[in-house]
Amino acid sequence: MPSLLKSIVCLDCGHSMPVDPLPTHCAACGSVWMDAQYDYEQAAALWKAGLAERATTIWRYEELLPLLDSTSIVSMGEGWTPLTRTEGLGRELGHEHLFIKDERQSPTGSFKDRQGSLTISYLRQKGIREIVMASTGNKAAAYAAFCARAGIRLWIFLTSTVPSEKLRELALYGAEVVKITGTYDQAKKVAQDFAARRSLYYDAGAESIPGREAFKTVAFEIAEQLGRLDPDGKGRWRAPDWYVQAVSGGVGPLGVWKGFQELLKMGLIDRLPKLAIVQSEGCAPMAAAWRFQLETADPVVPHTRIAVLATGSPGRSYGFLRAACQETGGTIISVSDGEAFRAMRRLARVEGYSMEPAASVAFAGMDKLIAEGVIKPDERVIVNCSGHTFPAEKHILEDQYVLDLQFGEGGTSASHTQLEDGLGAALERLDEQVTTIVVIDDNPQDSRLIRRLLQAHKNYRVFEVNNPLDGLDLVRQRKPDLVVLDLTMPDMDGFTVLESFKADPEVGHIPVVVVSAKTLTAADRARLEGRAESLWQKGGFNTRELVEHVVRTLGGDLPDSSDPLTEASAGTVATASKQAIAESAPAQQPVREIVVIDDERRDARLIRRLLEATGRYQVHEAYTGEDGWRMVQAHKPDLVVLDLLLPDIAGEDLLERLKRDEHTRDIPVVILTAKDVTAREREKLLGKMLSLFEKANLDRQALIDYVDETLSEE
Numbered sequence: 001m002p003s004l005l006k007s008i009v010c011l012d013c014g015h016s017m018p019v020d021p022l023p024t025h026c027a028a029c030g031s032v033w034m035d036a037q038y039d040y041e042q043a044a045a046l047w048k049a050g051l052a053e054r055a056t057t058i059w060r061y062e063e064l065l066p067l068l069d070s071t072s073i074v075s076m077g078e079g080w081t082p083l084t085r086t087e088g089l090g091r092e093l094g095h096e097h098l099f100i101k102d103e104r105q106s107p108t109g110s111f112k113d114r115q116g117s118l119t120i121s122y123l124r125q126k127g128i129r130e131i132v133m134a135s136t137g138n139k140a141a142a143y144a145a146f147c148a149r150a151g152i153r154l155w156i157f158l159t160s161t162v163p164s165e166k167l168r169e170l171a172l173y174g175a176e177v178v179k180i181t182g183t184y185d186q187a188k189k190v191a192q193d194f195a196a197r198r199s200l201y202y203d204a205g206a207e208s209i210p211g212r213e214a215f216k217t218v219a220f221e222i223a224e225q226l227g228r229l230d231p232d233g234k235g236r237w238r239a240p241d242w243y244v245q246a247v248s249g250g251v252g253p254l255g256v257w258k259g260f261q262e263l264l265k266m267g268l269i270d271r272l273p274k275l276a277i278v279q280s281e282g283c284a285p286m287a288a289a290w291r292f293q294l295e296t297a298d299p300v301v302p303h304t305r306i307a308v309l310a311t312g313s314p315g316r317s318y319g320f321l322r323a324a325c326q327e328t329g330g331t332i333i334s335v336s337d338g339e340a341f342r343a344m345r346r347l348a349r350v351e352g353y354s355m356e357p358a359a360s361v362a363f364a365g366m367d368k369l370i371a372e373g374v375i376k377p378d379e380r381v382i383v384n385c386s387g388h389t390f391p392a393e394k395h396i397l398e399d400q401y402v403l404d405l406q407f408g409e410g411g412t413s414a415s416h417t418q419l420e421d422g423l424g425a426a427l428e429r430l431d432e433q434v435t436t437i438v439v440i441d442d443n444p445q446d447s448r449l450i451r452r453l454l455q456a457h458k459n460y461r462v463f464e465v466n467n468p469l470d471g472l473d474l475v476r477q478r479k480p481d482l483v484v485l486d487l488t489m490p491d492m493d494g495f496t497v498l499e500s501f502k503a504d505p506e507v508g509h510i511p512v513v514v515v516s517a518k519t520l521t522a523a524d525r526a527r528l529e530g531r532a533e534s535l536w537q538k539g540g541f542n543t544r545e546l547v548e549h550v551v552r553t554l555g556g557d558l559p560d561s562s563d564p565l566t567e568a569s570a571g572t573v574a575t576a577s578k579q580a581i582a583e584s585a586p587a588q589q590p591v592r593e594i595v596v597i598d599d600e601r602r603d604a605r606l607i608r609r610l611l612e613a614t615g616r617y618q619v620h621e622a623y624t625g626e627d628g629w630r631m632v633q634a635h636k637p638d639l640v641v642l643d644l645l646l647p648d649i650a651g652e653d654l655l656e657r658l659k660r661d662e663h664t665r666d667i668p669v670v671i672l673t674a675k676d677v678t679a680r681e682r683e684k685l686l687g688k689m690l691s692l693f694e695k696a697n698l699d700r701q702a703l704i705d706y707v708d709e710t711l712s713e714e
């Protein structure tokens with residue numbers, strides 16, 4: 001049965017318009033936001049009788065799609081993707097009703113194929129031969145594939161953040177690819193101008209009728225599939241309690257929401273789900289507006305590594321999604337890149353799903369909502385796994401993930417025995433190569449140094465992680481043969497990391513070697529006792545001994561004991577003795593701890609490097625006042641370096657707070673600021689701070705000398 005499209009209605013003034021061709025703006029008020037309306041009664045009668053014989057593509061729901069001539073359909077198996085109940089994820093989150101709508105299983109690997117199929121079919125119906133679009137990546141791949149099939153010429157404008165692998169795929173489909181060094185919103189503008197100059201069709205964003213209409217099919221499928229999963233439901237369609245999706249411009253959930261509304265109108269479901277819209281923290285204009293209950297979302301300049309979600313200016317999509325969330329108790333939130341990457345690794349580890357970072361944003365959002373109790377344990381949740389990662393992007397995986405097994409010289413001319421010998425040697429090497437060590441140290445210089453030391457002698461696979469949470473994740477995923485662990489790290493200290501490892505039956509047996517700059521108290525030692533294999537004091541051990549210890553713990557020996565070990569030339573992990581854990585004598589030269597609180601990460605890092613290079617200090621960085629406050633409370637450092645211009649609290653107020661708290665009152669504070677400090681302000685700070693350095697004319701050596709002097713007096 002062909003489309004039951006009846007009219008196009010303006011969403012602003014209600015004006016009704018004919019359906020062929022689809023109007024690009026309202027004839028009465030000029031608005032570009034219009035909605036397609038169908039004969040729902042007739043569609044309901046057909047769908048209630050069952051769709052068993054229908055195509056397993058989006059075209060299964062042809063009656064409610066706006067394509068009048070079905071001979072124009074361009075299809076390659078888009079839609080009708082699996083709806084799968086989670087296994088490991090549900091167990092880890094303690095939630096039994098989590099389902100994944102697996103949009104990776106689409107022709108070009110993302111949910112955008114639905115839009116590609118419908119839009120390109122419509123353009124073919126109209127006889128359009130050349131089009132222009134802008135994209136953050138996946139819509140481009142979908143359009144390029146469907147255009148290739150339909151013989152339509154396609155111009156794609158992308159930002160330079162789109163990974164080169166994706167660009168190559170587009171070129172392979174024959175699309176013209178234009179890379180813009182700028183934001184996605186700028187790329188859209190350039191594309192629109194280009195199309196206008198050449199009088200070419202420009203594919204609109206969330207306001208495009210075929211775009212939103214295409215994504216309705218996600219809702220239709222979910223309701224139909226949930227009905228099938230329910231053994232006593234007699235195949236009756238069902239709505240979930242929650243629908244979770246990662247959002248950039250928002251066309252996806254706008255369409256899904258309309259799909260559920262239509263099903264409700266047709267009596268196929270009995271209620272609407274709650275929407276959970278998730279943005280990447282570095283580009284979250286909608287989440288910010290939602291939090292402050294604003295009617296419109298202010299554009300932002302994106303700062304996210306998840307390029308696919310970098311729509312800084314959501315326009316009116318926000319207003320529509322906000323209304324949808326308000327109607328049923330949904331929400332709009334954001335997650336950090338780190339949270340998204342962790343969710344991505346977890347899904348691969350516990351479910352066997354490899355998804356792209358943009359999709360993992362939805363999973364990280366779901367984690368958060370479950371943890372906060374917003375999503376209840378008995379609610380049915382569908383999360384859209386909106387895209388595949390292929391190939392995995394560089395910042396997620398490093399090259400060591402591929403094991404390269406090479407045979408000896410021989411080559412093709414080698415005899416059989418030579419080949420056998422070569423294989424033996426290669427397999428022996430492989431044994432070593434699959435011996436895996438994870439180094440968890442928040443200081444990348446130290447982790448690199450430890451990796452180099454080990455790899456200078458053995459072909460081990462060494463993974464470095466500079467953040468404890470990622471470390472936990474990686475150890476659970478890789479189940480390495482040994483872990484090298486630092487003790488003082490932000491977010492979670494090494495003691496806690498060690499305790500979680502040892503409490504986990506899957507990884508509890510893995511030996512953990514502690515390499516740390518921390519001066520240990522008796523209580524610290526007690527916490528390590530029985531858990532850590534050995535303890536090495538940074539700045540106080542012989543590197544050769546460490547390597548030997550690791551090799552022996554792993555059941556090997558060093559090939560040539562006279563081999564001169566490159567005594568670590570740079571870095572802090574050099575020279576002298578290993579400490580027994582139970583030994584109570586303090587290290588000879590205690591390393592002092594310093595907390596730097598500065599929202600300019602570059603500045604914080606610079607100060608850290610300056611001070612750590614002396615070998616006398618261990619420096620922790622905080623980028624907000626609140627984080628700084630927490631870090632000072634946690635570490636009770638010997639000194640604080642404080643910037644006055646912080647994003648959340650004024651540096652002066654933080655200083656005040658530090659001085660009022662009995663635990664932190666005596667910690668000396670050095671002010672380092674870019675702010676012009678007036679004489680009056682300086683006077684107010686006097687007595688609370690130790691000294692003030694201005695960033696603009698900072699004498700680095702003077703700062704170090706000053707810190708040295710202050711701390712040696714104590």
Ligand SMILES: Cc1ncc(COP(=O)(O)O)c(C=O)c1O
Binds near residue numbers: 136138249309386388
């Ligand atoms: C994999 C993936 N997930 C989510 C999104 C966000 O989708 P929307 O355009 O509906 O905001 C995109 C957008 O390109 C995407 O490619």
Ligand SMILES: [Zn+2]
Binds near residue numbers: 028
């Ligand atoms: Zn109008």
